[in-house]
Amino acid sequence: MTNRSPHAGDLDPVTARTRFPRSFPSPLRSHGAAMAIFLSLSGVLAWGYSIVGVSPMRFMEGIGKLGSIALLMLPPDTGDWAKFLTYLYALAETVAIALLGTLAAAIVAFPVALLASRNVLANRVVHFASRRILDCVRGVDELIWALVWINVVGLGPFAGVLAIATANAGIFGKLFSEAIEASGRGPVEGVLSTGGNDGHAVRYGLLPQVVPVLLSQVLYYFESNTRSATIIGIVGAGGIGLHISEQIRMLEYQHVSAIILMILVAVALIDRLSSGLRLAIVGTRAAGRA
Amino acid sequence: MLAIDGLTKRFGEKVAVDRVSLEIPAGSFVGVIGRSGAGKSTLLRMINRLAEPTSGRVSFAGVDVTALRGAALRRWRRDAAMIFQQFNLVGRLDVMTNVLLGRLDHATPARAMLGLWSDEDRALALSALDLFDMAALAAQRTETLSGGQQQRVAIARALVQEPRLVLADEPIASLDPRNTRLVMDGLQRMNRDYGITVICNLHALDVARAYCDRLVGMRAGRVVFDAAPEELTESLARDLYGLEAGEALGEVASPDDAGAPAVSAPVAA
Numbered sequence A: 001m002t003n004r005s006p007h008a009g010d011l012d013p014v015t016a017r018t019r020f021p022r023s024f025p026s027p028l029r030s031h032g033a034a035m036a037i038f039l040s041l042s043g044v045l046a047w048g049y050s051i052v053g054v055s056p057m058r059f060m061e062g063i064g065k066l067g068s069i070a071l072l073m074l075p076p077d078t079g080d081w082a083k084f085l086t087y088l089y090a091l092a093e094t095v096a097i098a099l100l101g102t103l104a105a106a107i108v109a110f111p112v113a114l115l116a117s118r119n120v121l122a123n124r125v126v127h128f129a130s131r132r133i134l135d136c137v138r139g140v141d142e143l144i145w146a147l148v149w150i151n152v153v154g155l156g157p158f159a160g161v162l163a164i165a166t167a168n169a170g171i172f173g174k175l176f177s178e179a180i181e182a183s184g185r186g187p188v189e190g191v192l193s194t195g196g197n198d199g200h201a202v203r204y205g206l207l208p209q210v211v212p213v214l215l216s217q218v219l220y221y222f223e224s225n226t227r228s229a230t231i232i233g234i235v236g237a238g239g240i241g242l243h244i245s246e247q248i249r250m251l252e253y254q255h256v257s258a259i260i261l262m263i264l265v266a267v268a269l270i271d272r273l274s275s276g277l278r279l280a281i282v283g284t285r286a287a288g289r290a
Numbered sequence B: 001m002l003a004i005d006g007l008t009k010r011f012g013e014k015v016a017v018d019r020v021s022l023e024i025p026a027g028s029f030v031g032v033i034g035r036s037g038a039g040k041s042t043l044l045r046m047i048n049r050l051a052e053p054t055s056g057r058v059s060f061a062g063v064d065v066t067a068l069r070g071a072a073l074r075r076w077r078r079d080a081a082m083i084f085q086q087f088n089l090v091g092r093l094d095v096m097t098n099v100l101l102g103r104l105d106h107a108t109p110a111r112a113m114l115g116l117w118s119d120e121d122r123a124l125a126l127s128a129l130d131l132f133d134m135a136a137l138a139a140q141r142t143e144t145l146s147g148g149q150q151q152r153v154a155i156a157r158a159l160v161q162e163p164r165l166v167l168a169d170e171p172i173a174s175l176d177p178r179n180t181r182l183v184m185d186g187l188q189r190m191n192r193d194y195g196i197t198v199i200c201n202l203h204a205l206d207v208a209r210a211y212c213d214r215l216v217g218m219r220a221g222r223v224v225f226d227a228a229p230e231e232l233t234e235s236l237a238r239d240l241y242g243l244e245a246g247e248a249l250g251e252v253a254s255p256d257d258a259g260a261p262a263v264s265a266p267v268a269a
Helices: A014-019 A027-052 A058-073 A081-115 A126-139 A142-153 A159-180 A186-193 A198-235 A243-250 A255-286 B041-046 B070-079 B095-103 B109-114 B119-131 B147-160 B177-196 B205-211 B234-248
Strands: B002-011 B013-025 B029-033 B055-060 B080-083 B167-169 B197-202 B213-220 B222-227
Touching: A058 A255, A081 A126, A081 A159, A081 A198, A081 A243, A081 A255, A081 B041, A126 A159, A142 A159, A142 A198, A186 A198, A186 B013, A186 B080, A198 A243, A198 A255, A198 B029, A198 B095, A198 B109, A243 A255, A255 B234, B002 B041, B013 B041, B013 B055, B013 B222, B029 B041, B029 B177, B029 B205, B041 B167, B041 B197, B070 B080, B080 B147, B095 B119, B095 B147, B119 B147, B147 B177, B167 B177, B177 B205, B205 B234, B213 B234
Parallel strands: B029 B197, B029 B213, B080 B167, B167 B197
Antiparallel strands: B002 B013, B002 B055, B213 B222
């Protein structure tokens, strides 16, 4: 029985293979290559495990400790009201660091994003330079910026604000300039055609198009920065993080769990608030018309 | 008088507008016709200086427009109001603000930046909107309006610029017949009642014949016809439009026109 279709010519597999060998896989060679790739990837994985000291034995021994720590955490308790208020104040400080840092980042990033957008500034050199600067700033994590700023302005929340602001300015610069480059040319041209200057073109032609997008991005990063701000507290840049690391070192696990719960509640609240705001800002564009 | 002298625009190797020379007396209503890609848009955009000419010059009332810079250039753009096929309004702003953008160069830069429009400017914008029955929609977000309504807002914006010249680039290309008439009547009113010179790129020849007192035909960047509408014979028009003749002359759509039902086209069995 043949599967050959009467409409597609009469080339049988054997002749086809001899005439067009490159259109057929050579079974041995492709299997060999797949095996080689599989083996070398497994080798890399095993080497990686040995470098970071992954050991199933140590994991099995330690898992019991995790259970006892979890038990020590129950019930979450801050001891007295004074302590609770201290933690609450530190938590508020963390949220403040996130909010101020995010806002400062957005304010710094916006003009840089304009410079980095091809459709706003045609100058290739400025464009390239601002892009690379944003890349560098973005390439360094908040925690490292926190360590840097602590040495510049000393311990405390101010260093935290600066750390969040620096790292996020790099991120916002890139996100903003992408939103700006995706905006339509028509409104900008309309403003220029009436005799408006470049400032007017940005204010009336560009901003109305991009501001809702930018605000929604800023709100999203405010949420995410609230979580980051708890971490940078650990290196002394203000906020709740310092209390967590202190309580862990003093083995006060009930305090630790209480603080973690407080952070979870705060993050959830901010999450709800900001997604509501984002919907209100972006949702209104639903009536979009081409 | 607007004088265009040897105006040329090259995009790389391609010549979009090729040594165009025209003299347009004040108060005329000129239609620029020709197939898509003939250079009509580029010509208009060079007059308003949204596009920079490669060579040649444009002068208005003796002033060399092509040499203007900074505040003088913005003053010229305000004098030479532009109307676009895609309206180029700011969709997220309300109708009123879009019309007030026509007053940007009349207000001080700082007031314009902050949107502190004077009561006089507001009244002017409303009366311009009222001319086109649009004043009731002044507070509405512009992107919620229909295409015809948006083009009327754009004409109101041009009107409050208090221009001496209106450059309309295919203003009716995306409009239905009723709005086509409203928009063209609006341009005619600016021309007749305010003495504003109108230069209008048009694709549809019947509209061009009905409204313009002079037609300029362009092909491949050059002016190949320049006379009163009556002198454009059917064969000249066919020559000007080539394959697009049927569409431009308002004949029954050919079967290969996208979206147009092929009423009488025979269907191969």
